[in-house]
Amino acid sequence: MRHYYILTINPGSTSTKIAFYQNIEPLFTETIRHKMDELAQFPRIIEQLPFRRDKIMNFLKDKDIPLTRLSAVVGRGGLLRPLPSGTYRVNEKMLKDLREGSYGEHASNLGALLAAEIASEAGVLAYVVDPPCVDELDPLARVSGCPEIERRSLFHALNVKAVARRVCRELGERLENINLLVAHMGGGISVCALKRGKVIDVNNALAEGPFSPERAGGLPTLELARLCFSGRYTWAEVYKKLVGQGGLVAYLGTQDATEVEKRIEQGDEKARLIYEAMAYQVAKELGSMAAVLKGEVRAIVFTGGLAYSSRLTSWIKERVEFIAPVLIYPGEDEMKALAEGALRVLMGEEKALEY
């Protein structure tokens, strides 16, 4: 079998994950965690591009990987127009939408931009796989209750799809034959109802559902409207309150769940209340997604960085295990999913989709 060398880049809200694959074998992987004050120097996410690019180039240098060795570079896709699931070739139109933030600002917007810069230096193609804007919503799920506002599918599609495939392999099931609930719990939280492999409903992870380490999640609408019209905040300030500085950060001053757990162990009652409330909200969202699937759920899956926490997962589990067995896949499989998506195209098993 021919060997392809694939660089995968995954810019998350608090980290840049990088890996170098020979086909689907990881030769090197690294997670660079960014401190909040390090990122705070950039008013816009797009301005982090040279900072994160340098980190990647240092990684390649440290590991002695010349650009000439790369067969492809693949980044986590960003906020683009609603798209079918798949692998996309990065093109100028995609880069323009990401640079301009046409569909919103998000750390993952940097994925295609970083991949394109490095791929062009290496003289190879850049791809993205299952971006967060993958949209498989049931028509019922699009209705919000306010005609001017349509619900939007925006979630951790790459990891959710990859973990769902892995769960099915391990259960000996076919994805298209079963229903799953998958809760990705990282810097943001996506709680998904998968009906025969399709995410037919999910909380918009930037604007709905449980609060998360950095996101405020769904809020009481009238109180939010009052805050917006108070004259105390600009749109940019409100956005930051809801998306980058909400949730654990707003209540506790940190997005780091391990730090919150240390405080709980030292008897910090506020930290305990807020952390348990996050678990409570995830459980509540899972309950409503179980109703979406009419209770026909083969398994409930927890994944993402927070799934490493046995304290958090047991709080959620005790409220939802009556629905279906709970399976825990801590961290994420995103890097492998990126490599696999690019490899399917390099090997000609799948045609890259055009944006």
Ligand SMILES: Nc1ncnc2c1ncn2[C@@H]1O[C@H](COP(=O)(O)OP(=O)(O)OP(=O)(O)O)[C@@H](O)[C@H]1O
């Ligand atoms: N061992 C652990 N125990 C508890 N929490 C952890 C552990 N490891 C990571 N976390 C927490 O997981 C969260 C980050 O998860 P993750 O790395 O999946 O997020 P991200 O990739 O930055 O963002 P996103 O998943 O939204 O794209 C942080 O709150 C972090 O403190």
Ligand SMILES: CCCC(=O)O
């Ligand atoms: C993946 C989009 C959602 C988030 O970052 O929380």
